Amino acid sequence: MHNSLENLIRRLGRLPGLGPRSARRAVLFLLKNRDRLMLPLAEELHNVASNVRACVECGNLDITDHCSICADSRRDRSRICVVEDVGDLWAMERASVYRGLYHVLGGTLSALDGRGPEDLHIDRLVRRAGHDDTAEIILALSATVDGQTTAHYIGEKLANLPLDITRLAHGMPVGGELDYLDDGTLAQALKARAKLEF
Numbered sequence: 259m260h261n262s263l264e265n266l267i268r269r270l271g272r273l274p275g276l277g278p279r280s281a282r283r284a285v286l287f288l289l290k291n292r293d294r295l296m297l298p299l300a301e302e303l304h305n306v307a308s309n310v311r312a313c314v315e316c317g318n319l320d321i322t323d324h325c326s327i328c329a330d331s332r333r334d335r336s337r338i339c340v341v342e343d344v345g346d347l348w349a350m351e352r353a354s355v356y357r358g359l360y361h362v363l364g365g366t367l368s369a370l371d372g373r374g375p376e377d378l379h380i381d382r383l384v385r386r387a388g389h390d391d392t393a394e395i396i397l398a399l400s401a402t403v404d405g406q407t408t409a410h411y412i413g414e415k416l417a418n419l420p421l422d423i424t425r426l427a428h429g430m431p432v433g434g435e436l437d438y439l440d441d442g443t444l445a446q447a448l449k450a451r452a453k454l455e456f
Contacts, residue, residue, distance in 0.1 A: 315386075317362030317379055319344050327351075327360060334358040336393040338386060340412065342366055342400060350398065358396075361386060366404040367411060375411065384415050397425040401446065 263285065270281035288296040312318070313325035320326060327333060337358030341347050347360050363378045375381075387395055395416060399405040413423050429447030430439060439447070 312362075316347075316360045317344070317364065318347055318360060332357075335391050337396060338383070338392060338394070339396040339398050340383060341398050342405070342408075346398065358394075363399075363408070366399065366402070366408040368404045378408075380412060380415060383412065387416055387419055387421060392421055394422040394424060397423065399425070401428045401442070 267278065267281045267285050270276055270284055271278045273281075276284065288299070309321045310319050311321070311323070313320055313328055314323050315328040316325060318325040318327060322329070334357050337356075338361050339347075339350060339356060339358055340361045340363060341350065342363055342365055344362055347362060350356050350360070361379065361383045363380065363383070365373055365378055367373060367375065367378070383395075386392065395412075397409045397412060399409050409425060416423055427450060429443065429450045
């Protein structure tokens with residue numbers, strides 16, 4: 259096999275969800291569909307690599323310094339939803355239930371990975387939260403140890419500001435069956451139980 263093919267397979271194999279076998283299949287498929295898929299894909303990859311950058315305000319990805327969400331005057335500017343990564347922001351937008359602003363941290367605090375507060379965009383969040391029009395910070399972080407540690411750290415950093423600090427509900431998902439829930443989710447669901455109103 260030619261070195262350039264091996265290099266392409268190796269690079270694709272590093273992508274999440276793809277291993278060496280999947281990467282080989284993808285490369286073969288692309289080569290069989292060179293004009294229809296491979297060349298347009300290469301052009302789009304070049305365009306994205308050249309033009310897409312992080313929003314200076316929230317950290318979302320866009321082709322301008324201020325992303326379309328931050329630039330949208332119809333968004334509720336009193337709420338900032340804090341997420342770990344851009345993928346989480348996109349998931350919230352797909353759900354179409356939130357109309358406020360966002361803040362992308364760039365990960366969570368992790369002693370194992372050597373990621374401390376200085377490696378995340380926490381100081382920028384504190385500055386944004388200090389603006390007069392901010393009334394609520396919503397912590398939409400993972401229900402993992404690192405996610406909860408990060409939420410607690412952010413809560414302490416924002417504690418002296420006159421705003422509400424909330425977090426997404428955790429626990430039993432709609433349609434979930436008790437037998438299929440992990441112990442942590444079941445424990446959280448029990449702890450966050452609510453009184454039924456009749």
